[in-house]
Amino acid sequence: MYRLFLALHYLLSRPIHLLGMGGVMLGVWALILVVSIFSGFLREVRAHVQSATSDLTVFRLRWPTTYRGLEQRLAEDANVAATAPRLVWYGLLHPIERPGAAPAPQEDLPTRADARFVSLIGIDPASERPVSGIERWLGDVTEPRLRVAQPADPLPRNAELPGILLSRTRMQRENLVAGARVRLTLARMNAVNGEQQLHFLDREFQVAGAFTTKHVGFDESNAFVPIDTLRAMLAEGEGAVVNEVAVRLVDPADARATVERVRRALLRDHPGVMVMTWEQRNEIYLQAIGHQGSIMKLILFVIMVVATFLVFATLSMMVVEKTRDIGILTAMGATPAGVLQVFLTCGLAVTTVGTVLGILAGCLSAFYLDAFRSWMKAAFGIDLFPTSVYHLERVPYDLDPLWIAQVVGASLVLGLLAAGIPAWRAARHDPLRSLRYE
Amino acid sequence: MTQPVLSAEKVVKGYTLGGETIPVLRGVDFQVHAGEMVALLGASGAGKSTLLHVLGLLDPPDSGRILLAGQPVHDLPIRERAAIRHRQIGFVFQFYHLIPELTALQNVLLGRMMLTRPLAWLRERRAARARAVQLLESVGLGKRLRHRPAQLSGGERQRVAIARALIARPRVILADEPTGNLDSHTAAEVLEILFRIHREEGISFVLVTHNAELAARCHRIVRMKDGLVLG
Ligand SMILES: Nc1ncnc2c1ncn2[C@@H]1O[C@H](COP(=O)(O)OP(=O)(O)O)[C@@H](O)[C@H]1O
Ligand SMILES: [Mg+2]
Numbered sequence: 001m002y003r004l005f006l007a008l009h010y011l012l013s014r015p016i017h018l019l020g021m022g023g024v025m026l027g028v029w030a031l032i033l034v035v036s037i038f039s040g041f042l043r044e045v046r047a048h049v050q051s052a053t054s055d056l057t058v059f060r061l062r063w064p065t066t067y068r069g070l071e072q073r074l075a076e077d078a079n080v081a082a083t084a085p086r087l088v089w090y091g092l093l094h095p096i097e098r099p100g101a102a103p104a105p106q107e108d109l110p111t112r113a114d115a116r117f118v119s120l121i122g123i124d125p126a127s128e129r130p131v132s133g134i135e136r137w138l139g140d141v142t143e144p145r146l147r148v149a150q151p152a153d154p155l156p157r158n159a160e161l162p163g164i165l166l167s168r169t170r171m172q173r174e175n176l177v178a179g180a181r182v183r184l185t186l187a188r189m190n191a192v193n194g195e196q197q198l199h200f201l202d203r204e205f206q207v208a209g210a211f212t213t214k215h216v217g218f219d220e221s222n223a224f225v226p227i228d229t230l231r232a233m234l235a236e237g238e239g240a241v242v243n244e245v246a247v248r249l250v251d252p253a254d255a256r257a258t259v260e261r262v263r264r265a266l267l268r269d270h271p272g273v274m275v276m277t278w279e280q281r282n283e284i285y286l287q288a289i290g291h292q293g294s295i296m297k298l299i300l301f302v303i304m305v306v307a308t309f310l311v312f313a314t315l316s317m318m319v320v321e322k323t324r325d326i327g328i329l330t331a332m333g334a335t336p337a338g339v340l341q342v343f344l345t346c347g348l349a350v351t352t353v354g355t356v357l358g359i360l361a362g363c364l365s366a367f368y369l370d371a372f373r374s375w376m377k378a379a380f381g382i383d384l385f386p387t388s389v390y391h392l393e394r395v396p397y398d399l400d401p402l403w404i405a406q407v408v409g410a411s412l413v414l415g416l417l418a419a420g421i422p423a424w425r426a427a428r429h430d431p432l433r434s435l436r437y438e
Numbered sequence: 439m440t441q442p443v444l445s446a447e448k449v450v451k452g453y454t455l456g457g458e459t460i461p462v463l464r465g466v467d468f469q470v471h472a473g474e475m476v477a478l479l480g481a482s483g484a485g486k487s488t489l490l491h492v493l494g495l496l497d498p499p500d501s502g503r504i505l506l507a508g509q510p511v512h513d514l515p516i517r518e519r520a521a522i523r524h525r526q527i528g529f530v531f532q533f534y535h536l537i538p539e540l541t542a543l544q545n546v547l548l549g550r551m552m553l554t555r556p557l558a559w560l561r562e563r564r565a566a567r568a569r570a571v572q573l574l575e576s577v578g579l580g581k582r583l584r585h586r587p588a589q590l591s592g593g594e595r596q597r598v599a600i601a602r603a604l605i606a607r608p609r610v611i612l613a614d615e616p617t618g619n620l621d622s623h624t625a626a627e628v629l630e631i632l633f634r635i636h637r638e639e640g641i642s643f644v645l646v647t648h649n650a651e652l653a654a655r656c657h658r659i660v661r662m663k664d665g666l667v668l669g
Contacts, residue, residue, distance in 0.1 A: 001551040001559040005544075006537070013539040328535035331496060332602075333524025333552040335516055432497060435531060436487065 002329070003338060007345035010318060017346075020314050020418075021354040023307030024411060028358025029365070031300045031407045032399070036366045038293045039403070040396030045289060048391060052215035053278035054084075054132050054246035055255060056262065060274040061245075064238040070245055073265055079250050079258045084131040086244040087122035087230045092185040093166075093223065095174055096204065115185065116174070119221045122230035125155055131248045134224075137211040141168055145177040148209030155208055155226045162229040163208030167219035171210045180207045184225075188234055201233045214391040217285065255279075304414060307354070312418040315347050319422040326426065327434030340427035347419020348412070355411045359404060366397040441508050442469035443642050444527075444610050449492055449502035451485075462488045464665040465502070470610060475636050475643040477653035480662035486646045489662070490612045493644065494527050495519040507609075524552045528603030528641075530613040534595040536587040542598045543583040546570040549602040566605070573601040577631050593624035600631060610642045617649070625649075 067085040074083050092115040138151045148154045155163040186201040235241040255277040263275040385395045451463040462485045470476050491497040504512035536545045550566045577597040617625035661668040
């Protein structure tokens, strides 16, 4: 009992230990709050990326590959629910006419200096609808001037000009509205007399309206056009060519296994074909964000290390002072192990209380962060987290019990180290020295 | 003759300093019997404190034996020696050695909780407290229970230390110049308390002192010189 009793009284009579405790608390708080916001953010970003990507994508198909054979092969897999043909190409987009907008002086510039790079996805809206979120992407646009006139048939065949769906951000930036005319320039290689030559293809489109996914990167680069139009430009006489197939799965949880199965099934007829889940497709992007999280954890961990030094320093000071008591404690029946435990208990108590307070502070501040943010915005006009940039409704957070357990574990291990060294020194102190000399 | 409570047989003890061994005890035989009060006299540096430490199992002898009620105890494992110190032996030192963070009452209680587990302590706490209060009252500190050592005079601190040495009901108290740091009037008061305890509780005492008058009041006087007990 004397160990607890002494440890308690040693600590209570030394407010300096609050410093170490505060340090541990700060470190734990930061590790929990920042990491929980970050993993919440990562979860949201993943959801956004997933919502903009089909469950599986089949690509790297030899040119020209026609859709029919592929479609049948894919349909044979039990986990495939629906497929949609895609022809993906790259082009330059040049606005010709912006109805309702003042004509810009450079509009007639023949150089097309204001042309923008765009990744074109040729789709068949009817097949696309059950596979990807296109219906939602169109429906989420609320501005009347940007909306698609008929979401059920966004790219009508019988229109005067072929339609193109641009992202809302692109339309806003380019000052375009639905009905505007744009020109697309594409290029492909053709063999002429056995020699590869670059051919340019040019066509006018009419902006059918805007789409918006929550995946900022996807919206930034992509535009949708009718697959037939794109085929007519790039693959005249080559049939129903596709170079990508979007696949919806019955059970998306089984995606990894399905990828392998589908790839093997396709490989014989389509050497070099690649099949990826939405996650694999965006791996680099998701990993980059994940790496940022790891770096942040490392930086925050430094606070813990500093706190550990604080605990170590205050405890060492105390041990130097308290070696005087070791003599009488030994005379009364303490062993070196008991002395060690007295000081170890001190250090662990400081760390444990700091850790518990840090966890409480971390969890509470994660819960009330959004309220705090709203209040800051209302009271001072300061927005701590510009959520709209990432299409977030509130500051996300994800309190992961495993992470909290890891933080607690790390904090206790550090605390044990910080307390262990001075405690060990105390235990090795010769009690007779304390008794002989005052 | 009754069996000694605590005895040293041919105890040799030296300290090694820079490769050279300084002999401090050079074959000491010493006994204290039940209820006996022995005065240990000798010049400074004679080895009195060292003998007390060896007798109290704080310092192992280089050779020779320490017997407690006839049983050799000097070579017991460290935990058992610590337990014997706690249960059988009380210490009083010249410089009190109270824990400054604790009140008088807590200092005394600490002497009781050394071997008690926290859960068992919950049960024993009341009884221990009552005894601590009673001991402090008996040394005249009934009104100073909540004072810390810094708020007490030297004589009062030594009285707290005496109460602390008594709380675990030891068989022997080893007192190393308990009044060495006190003025003569206070010293006399403290000594009266020690003699009274000896009378009332029948505890054996080994009292290291320079005071011949005080030694004369003890049952037996043992003189030491240069690490040896004189005839
Ligand atoms: N740790 C030690 N190292 C070296 N010499 C010591 C040590 N402790 C005691 N001594 C020596 O032992 C001798 C006896 O000391 P001590 O037992 O304290 O004598 P007394 O209590 O009779 O004055 C002294 O000469 C002292 O210097
Ligand atoms: Mg001495």
